[in-house]
Amino acid sequence: MADLVSMPLQGDALWLVPTAGGQTSNPVADSSSGGAAAVHGAAPLPRAVEPAASPLIDLSGVSYTYDGEVSAVLAGVSLTVRPGEFVLILGPSGCGKSTLLHMMNGSVPHILNGKLEGDAVICGKPVATTTVAQFATEVGMVFQDPDSQIINTRVRDEVCFGLENLCRPPQEILARQAEALDQVGMAAFGDRSIFELSGGQKQRVSVAAVLASHPRLLILDEPTANLDPAGMAEVFAVLARLNRDFGTTIVMVEHRVDELADKVSRVVMMDRGTIVFDGPPREAFSSRRVMHSEEAEIIPTASWFPQASEFAIELAAVSGEALDPASLPLSADEAVGFCCGRRFAAERSGASPSSAATATATPHHPTVPLLSIAGLNFGYDRDAPILKAIDLDLSSNAIVALLGQNGSGKTTLARMLVGINQAPAGTIHLEGKDLSLLSAREIASYVGYVFQNPDHQFVTDRVDEEIAYGLQVRDYAPDVITTRVDDILDVVDLKRYRDRSPFSLSLGERRRLSVATMLVLEPRLLVLDEPTIGQDHERAEQLMGLMQRLRERYGTTILMITHDVRLVAEWADRALALVNGEIAFDGTPLELFNRADVLQAAGLLPPPIHAISRQLAARNPDSGLGPVLSVPDLVSALMATAGSALA
Amino acid sequence: MKRSNAFQFHSGTSIFHRLDPLSKLAWLIGVSLLAFGAYIAWIQIIISAIVLMTALALAQLRPLEIIRSTWPFIVACLSFFIIQSLTLPGTHVAFTIGSLRIYVESADYALASALRIYTIILSSMVFVRTTDPRDLAIALVTQMHLPYRIAYAFFIALRIVPTIESEIKIIRAAHAVRGVVKSRSVVGRIGEMKRYAMPLLVGSLRRASMMVMSMEGRAFGAYPQRSFVDAPHAGPLGIALMTVTLAAVVAWYAALMLGFVHAIYVFAPA
Numbered sequence: 001m002a003d004l005v006s007m008p009l010q011g012d013a014l015w016l017v018p019t020a021g022g023q024t025s026n027p028v029a030d031s032s033s034g035g036a037a038a039v040h041g042a043a044p045l046p047r048a049v050e051p052a053a054s055p056l057i058d059l060s061g062v063s064y065t066y067d068g069e070v071s072a073v074l075a076g077v078s079l080t081v082r083p084g085e086f087v088l089i090l091g092p093s094g095c096g097k098s099t100l101l102h103m104m105n106g107s108v109p110h111i112l113n114g115k116l117e118g119d120a121v122i123c124g125k126p127v128a129t130t131t132v133a134q135f136a137t138e139v140g141m142v143f144q145d146p147d148s149q150i151i152n153t154r155v156r157d158e159v160c161f162g163l164e165n166l167c168r169p170p171q172e173i174l175a176r177q178a179e180a181l182d183q184v185g186m187a188a189f190g191d192r193s194i195f196e197l198s199g200g201q202k203q204r205v206s207v208a209a210v211l212a213s214h215p216r217l218l219i220l221d222e223p224t225a226n227l228d229p230a231g232m233a234e235v236f237a238v239l240a241r242l243n244r245d246f247g248t249t250i251v252m253v254e255h256r257v258d259e260l261a262d263k264v265s266r267v268v269m270m271d272r273g274t275i276v277f278d279g280p281p282r283e284a285f286s287s288r289r290v291m292h293s294e295e296a297e298i299i300p301t302a303s304w305f306p307q308a309s310e311f312a313i314e315l316a317a318v319s320g321e322a323l324d325p326a327s328l329p330l331s332a333d334e335a336v337g338f339c340c341g342r343r344f345a346a347e348r349s350g351a352s353p354s355s356a357a358t359a360t361a362t363p364h365h366p367t368v369p370l371l372s373i374a375g376l377n378f379g380y381d382r383d384a385p386i387l388k389a390i391d392l393d394l395s396s397n398a399i400v401a402l403l404g405q406n407g408s409g410k411t412t413l414a415r416m417l418v419g420i421n422q423a424p425a426g427t428i429h430l431e432g433k434d435l436s437l438l439s440a441r442e443i444a445s446y447v448g449y450v451f452q453n454p455d456h457q458f459v460t461d462r463v464d465e466e467i468a469y470g471l472q473v474r475d476y477a478p479d480v481i482t483t484r485v486d487d488i489l490d491v492v493d494l495k496r497y498r499d500r501s502p503f504s505l506s507l508g509e510r511r512r513l514s515v516a517t518m519l520v521l522e523p524r525l526l527v528l529d530e531p532t533i534g535q536d537h538e539r540a541e542q543l544m545g546l547m548q549r550l551r552e553r554y555g556t557t558i559l560m561i562t563h564d565v566r567l568v569a570e571w572a573d574r575a576l577a578l579v580n581g582e583i584a585f586d587g588t589p590l591e592l593f594n595r596a597d598v599l600q601a602a603g604l605l606p607p608p609i610h611a612i613s614r615q616l617a618a619r620n621p622d623s624g625l626g627p628v629l630s631v632p633d634l635v636s637a638l639m640a641t642a643g644s645a646l647a
Numbered sequence: 648m649k650r651s652n653a654f655q656f657h658s659g660t661s662i663f664h665r666l667d668p669l670s671k672l673a674w675l676i677g678v679s680l681l682a683f684g685a686y687i688a689w690i691q692i693i694i695s696a697i698v699l700m701t702a703l704a705l706a707q708l709r710p711l712e713i714i715r716s717t718w719p720f721i722v723a724c725l726s727f728f729i730i731q732s733l734t735l736p737g738t739h740v741a742f743t744i745g746s747l748r749i750y751v752e753s754a755d756y757a758l759a760s761a762l763r764i765y766t767i768i769l770s771s772m773v774f775v776r777t778t779d780p781r782d783l784a785i786a787l788v789t790q791m792h793l794p795y796r797i798a799y800a801f802f803i804a805l806r807i808v809p810t811i812e813s814e815i816k817i818i819r820a821a822h823a824v825r826g827v828v829k830s831r832s833v834v835g836r837i838g839e840m841k842r843y844a845m846p847l848l849v850g851s852l853r854r855a856s857m858m859v860m861s862m863e864g865r866a867f868g869a870y871p872q873r874s875f876v877d878a879p880h881a882g883p884l885g886i887a888l889m890t891v892t893l894a895a896v897v898a899w900y901a902a903l904m905l906g907f908v909h910a911i912y913v914f915a916p917a
Contacts, residue, residue: 107860136866148854149861152781153656153806160876162865170876177876192657209865420820438822449824455846456814456821473826503849517825 047265054124056217056249057104062118063273064099066106073099075273076118079311081266083216087251088244088260088281090304091270092291092538093507096251100270102253104219105139106132123216124419136162140210144222146202155181155197155205156190162213173212180212181205183246184238199406200231204238220252223534228406228563230603236260258566258608261285261306261330285309286325304538304625307566307608308335311631315339318635331613337645339616339638339646369431370396370557371417376427378416386412388581396524397555399547401568405603410561413578414527417559418449431524441474447525450516452533453576454510455503463505463513464489470521484520492516492546511543519550526550528560532567540564544571557588569593569607569629577602590629609634620646654716654775655809663773668783669790670885671774677892678770681899682763687908688755690899691762698770706773713769720768724761731757740826780805782879789878796868803858814850818843872885 057079064074073096081087087358091097102108109116110132120127123138144147152158168176181187184204194202210218220239221458224232240263242248254260267284269277271291277284281596285305304647305313308329316323329335334624371394379385386409394400402410415421416428419440428435430446451457460466464485471481489495492512497505502513511531518526528547532540544567562568568575568589575592577585585598592598592612593606606614610627613634617625623641628634638646658664663671678698685691698702702708714721735757737750784802822842823829830839862868881889902908 106863107864111860111863132863133866133869136864136869141862141864143857145857148857151858151862153779157781164873164875165866167870167872167874170874173874175874210901213865418824420823441826442825444824451821455849456818457825458846459822459825459827459842470826503845
């Protein structure tokens, strides 16, 4: 089965792609990144960045309206990107950034149909008259979900797919796939099944699959949204290397700016279909702006800023200094450098360093026992256990984060708590009652579960009926149902949409509705499965604000499965880290981020502010500084250093 | 982290994994033809035994795995056997259970029927477990000259089945958490499917749209033809398997037509 077979080529005609002008060209030979060396399978040479070269993306006054929509999703967008640039596009959900990306390979308007106005030229080809397939050798596109974009079942087949479609000879295809896999650090994975790979590895395969065609432009739409921090770091490292060593031009939409800000050369910010900022990252993150959410609410851009930049802005504001954008830190290391040699005035401090350093370290000791797990082992196959010897107690009125790498058993454990996975008798108790002896409805009266995809939970055709459903099946009186539904609609701010279909709401609204369907039952324990996936930080903050209100109102315990360490640092009382199905850590978030061994085993990265404070404390042992988890805490601690210069 | 589906491809190194898809497809068709043509229990026992040995030795499936994956069919076949044995008419009594007479002819026919169903299920499992849908699609293009767009549509459909299956499980779990009780009646099941339809449709459309963009973005459909790396072809083993299968089918149907096959009952008369 290893023989190489090529379908008969009908002369050179198969190599010719019609261009906009009706002429024909060889797309691979024409590609500036191709060339003789690439065609013969030689390793590509690093390419120099040529800022003066002709632009790869040249948009002028571009507007776009999807078929069936009234308002334009892009309104008068002008953007020029030259070879070698690494551009990060930021903006709230619904601002048009994904539409803009899809225009860069012709998916808009040729697959996602609509009306295109203005001049849009990508890699010298007009978007309006160039099909997606004709862009294939010029533009490579990587999407958010690797499982939806990977077509084949074996790594090598996936990387070869594009070149096979271009009718390249098998020998050349094999050489290029080897080169592409090598570029993403997966040279030894060619024969592996896609299903055996981690999320990060799958996304690297997706990158390799488009790199094999030697695209001049690499477009990525939130490529790390579904990945754990370790997977995210893998992908970002590969992209930085491609841009630095091979001069690949990259345009990317991504919410996880902490790990990316110091790698990009330019930041574009979008709001309501227009570009509101375009410039270098230090300038982008040096001042706060106001933007608008999909629901037209005003949101601050600070929520997307790197935490290191946010810290510098806050520090400058408190100490009354003017912040020079050129000195703005983008990473933890730069933030430490930013503090070095500075003196901070003690009188401006709002808290002592010791209290700031230990405030978040105080463990939460709730009093009411809620859930008890003892000696839990579980696996779908007896010889492949997923959960091993789990011992855990959860009390009321707490926010608990469950962390770990993809596949570590987090979702399996969480699903046991609502009876989706059958718990072995005597291992899980809810308020003293054996979970295995409770019916699904009895369990649901104690525990709510908010799924990753809110669409999965909807069972009716109206928003208010959706919230009422859980009460109706539990035979609540109609007047009680009406009161509770009205109450919850207020809490989640969906009253104005009560008559609409759940599927017609925006993602943020659907997420709030799915939470509301659980809230209405007033569960003692609410499990949130990856609440921040595919959402910007602002939306995640809104959701956690809602959780906080729920906790205050009903004393509910929130167990959230998440990879978002900033969210954990900000909101969680307690953190649990699962490693290979075992609880490797149980303590406060601060204690977790102090444990480098656990972080490594669980594939986690500490939030930048923790890394900054820890480094500053290590460099200034007599300053009274210690690791903290929030920007205000570190700023307060620094202001209390009584004017001594920091090392 | 879910239990993997037994009726989907699992990579491996067994002899059947190494065979080309069309040789295995010919084997599957041949086994099905033999099973359909054999109405006598002893012949079915031989065919079933050969398929079982193929599953264990040539496809390297574990006995426990076979039982676990096909137990609903085993139960159905056993039920089928019992019901037919009790209800079909016959002339020679094989044995009696109380006042019930079990006839040689009916028991023999019931056994043949039950084994026929199980043989086809087991041989299908062997084929699906050892054949990468992509290899099958490519073989259909390179060996059967099917247009590659059609072959890939077939492949994508097979590729997406486990994903949809898993999504239905998630939706069912999500609805159970909402308090939706799994219905046992047909009407209830229809209502259940209606509830599943919308989230499934929304998810499937989103996924299909993503796949289309992913494929077209990599020049799928740009040319009338495409090249293939690692296209499977029938090796000596595949050719031998097809020859033996063809010979067995021809021999069996020729023997039937010429009247060489005589009924030797498994259940001897009492």
